[in-house]
Structures are given as structure tokens and as C-alpha cells.
Amino acid sequence: MNAAGEGRAKPGSVVRTTLRTADGVPIEAVHLPCAVPSEGPGAAGPHPVAIVVAHGFTGSADRPAVRRAAAAFAQRAGVITFSFRGHGRSGGRSTVGAREVLDLDAAVAWARALGYPRVATVGFSMxxxxxxxxxxxxAAGQGGRTEARTDAVAAVSAPARWYYRGTAPMRRLHxxxxxxxxxxxxxAGLGTRISGARWSPVPLxxxxxxxxxAPTPVLIVHGDRDPYFxxxxxHMLAAAGPAELWVExxxxxxxxxxxxxxxxxxxDWLAATAVR
Structure with a gap:
């Protein structure tokens, strides 16, 4: 096993596999093909876009909300879901966003290995x-590989800055x-294994x-009733831009x-923007 996973998905097939991150952590991942057949030249192959879904803290590839999102995204593109380290059936321990970039890196590389020419990423919260x-x-050539590049990025309910404790849910989470x-x-209660080590260095x-x-397109989505952030x-993320902002x-x-x-x-945004 390696960062590209085991084997290749045939068009129309659902595949569950284990990926290996650059630091050796086994990560469970699932490929869900696009529900709408591709048209035109190369239609027998994969859909031209894959959407890689990064769940929130305490989530996993098998949580109902993640599966619902994957099913919706599969109406427009192929979909890769996975469980971050310390979550679901993946190994390792959660670093709450620090080394998890390596987990996403492996999932995006797998999407490329499956034959998707364009890959978009969407993440929720963490x-x-x-x-x-x-x-x-x-984009800066640091820690990302050519096969793990992204063509569009959407962040939903993401924190703008670290160590935020301004709400009761975030104080409980800390x-x-x-x-x-x-x-x-x-x-014991959430099935999430968390590392006790402090960040060193503190991530960007x-x-x-x-x-x-930039120039990869970025979408920021945030609810106006978010109890965490x-x-x-x-607004802070979008202002750091360039980025599009949807306040829901x-x-x-x-x-x-x-x-x-x-x-x-x-x-629609991810599938259309990734091929521009």
C-alpha cells in the first residue's frame, strides 16, 4: 500500500481501500463514482472531476452527514471520502488539523491515480x-506533490485562526x-483518538x-448561526483572499x-470551477 492506494477503480464502481500517508499512517478511503454517466470523448473512463471530501473533527467517511454529502456530490462528479487519522477505521491519532494535510494529500493523489484529470477539495470545520x-x-511547493495538486477548494464552517475559545462549544472542544x-x-464516547502532543511548529x-x-479558485462558506465559529x-478568510464568500x-x-x-x-461550484 502507498499514498495512491490499492488498485484502480473501474468506471461505475464503488471502492473502499486503505491509503498510506507520507508519514506512514493507514487511512481508510472510499471512491464513489459519478451517478451521471460522462458524455463525449473518453466517456468510458472516469468523470473529468473528482471531489475529495474532508470531514470535520470527530467525523469519518461512514458518518451519515458525510455519506449524505458524498451522495449529493456524486450527482455532479466522482467522489472520494476518507477518514482523517485517529478517526473511523484510520490509524494514528488526530493532531486536530496539523498533520492531517498528509491524509488529504494521499486522498487527492488517489483520485489522480484513478484517472481523474481534475480534482477539487471541500472541507468542513477542521x-x-x-x-x-x-x-x-x-501552491508554494511545500509538502504537496504534483499528483496531489488541487484545481478548486471550498472550506465550509472553517476557523480563520487557531486557538479560538470565544464560544462555549469551542471551550469544551479545547x-x-x-x-x-x-x-x-x-x-470512549466519540471513537476519536487524539494525540496529546502540542503543535511544534504551529501550522500556517x-x-x-x-x-x-491563487490562482486556484477558493470558496468560503459560513453559516450566520454557527455556534462554534x-x-x-x-469574513476574515474571504478578506485574506482572493476568495468567494457565501454567508448562509x-x-x-x-x-x-x-x-x-x-x-x-x-x-455545482466545485465541478464547474475545477474545469475552468
Whole structure:
């Protein structure tokens, strides 16, 4: 096994595999083909676009909200879902966004290995911070490989800056991540294994990542009722631009709060923008 996974998906096939990250962590991943057949030259091969989905903290490829998003995106493109380290059936321990760029890197490289000429990434909450930093590192030639480049990036409910504790949910999350008792609760109650090591060095912040991504298109999506990260996080990310901003009235946080209409609009934006 390696970063490109095991084998190749045939057109129309659903494949579950294990990827190996650059630092040796096994990552579970799933390929869902586009539900709408491709047309024109090369129609027997994969759809021209794959959307790689990066879930939020405590999520996984098999969580209902992630599977619902994947099914919606599969109406417009091929889809790769995966579980970050420390989540689901993946190995390792979560670093809450730091080394997770290597997990995304492996998933994007797998999409390329499956034959997709264009790959877009979309991340929710923690996954949103990861897709932004992954795209920035790849654009700067730091930590990204040619086969793991992205053609469009969307971050939904992402934090703009690290160590935010301005809401009660985020103060609870910091307790979970930074204390032995909290990490035990996360493992026993949520199935999420968290590393106790501190970040060293501190990763590039999401708002610092956005301006480095150009000319790859960036979309920032944020709900105005997000209980974790207030909408100023979305504005801060977009202002760091260039980036497009969608502020969604009444929307809460991440994949659990995204309705069918927004999923369809996201799929349309990702599939269309990736081929421009």
C-alpha cells in the first residue's frame, strides 16, 4: 500500500481501500463514482472531476452527514471520502488539523491515480482548515506533490485562526483536546483518538493560507448561526483572499448543518470551477 492506494477503480464502481500517508499512517478511503454517466470523448473512463471530501473533527467517511454529502456530490462528479487519522477505521491519532494535510494529500493523489484529470477539495470545520492549508502548501511547493495538486477548494464552517475559545462549544472542544480526561472521553464516547502532543511548529493559520492558494479558485462558506465559529471567521478568510464568500442565513456548523440545496450548489461550484 502507498499514498495512491490499492488498485484502480473501474468506471461505475464503488471502492473502499486503505491509503498510506507520507508519514506512514493507514487511512481508510472510499471512491464513489459519478451517478451521471460522462458524455463525449473518453466517456468510458472516469468523470473529468473528482471531489475529495474532508470531514470535520470527530467525523469519518461512514458518518451519515458525510455519506449524505458524498451522495449529493456524486450527482455532479466522482467522489472520494476518507477518514482523517485517529478517526473511523484510520490509524494514528488526530493532531486536530496539523498533520492531517498528509491524509488529504494521499486522498487527492488517489483520485489522480484513478484517472481523474481534475480534482477539487471541500472541507468542513477542521477539514476546512486542512483543505486551505493543503492547497497553500501545494501552491508554494511545500509538502504537496504534483499528483496531489488541487484545481478548486471550498472550506465550509472553517476557523480563520487557531486557538479560538470565544464560544462555549469551542471551550469544551479545547478541554477535550488538551486534557487527558477530555481525550479519554473523545476516545470512549466519540471513537476519536487524539494525540496529546502540542503543535511544534504551529501550522500556517487558515487566514494565512488563503492568499497563497491563487490562482486556484477558493470558496468560503459560513453559516450566520454557527455556534462554534461566528461568521466573522468566514469574513476574515474571504478578506485574506482572493476568495468567494457565501454567508448562509440560518445555517449552523459544518456537514451536519448543510442542507440539500447548499450541497447541490457546492457540487455545482466545485465541478464547474475545477474545469475552468
Amino acid at each position: 477539514g476546512g482548515s486542512v483543505v486551505l492549508r493543503h492547497a497553500a502548501l501545494g 478541554w477535550v483536546v488538551t486534557t487527558p480526561a477530555g481525550r479519554l472521553v473523545a476516545r 493559520a487558515p487566514y494565512e493560507s488563503v492568499p497563497l492558494i 461566528p461568521v466573522d471567521h468566514g 442565513p440560518g445555517m449552523g456548523h459544518a456537514e451536519n448543518a448543510v442542507d440539500d440545496d447548499l450541497l447541490a450548489r457546492l457540487a
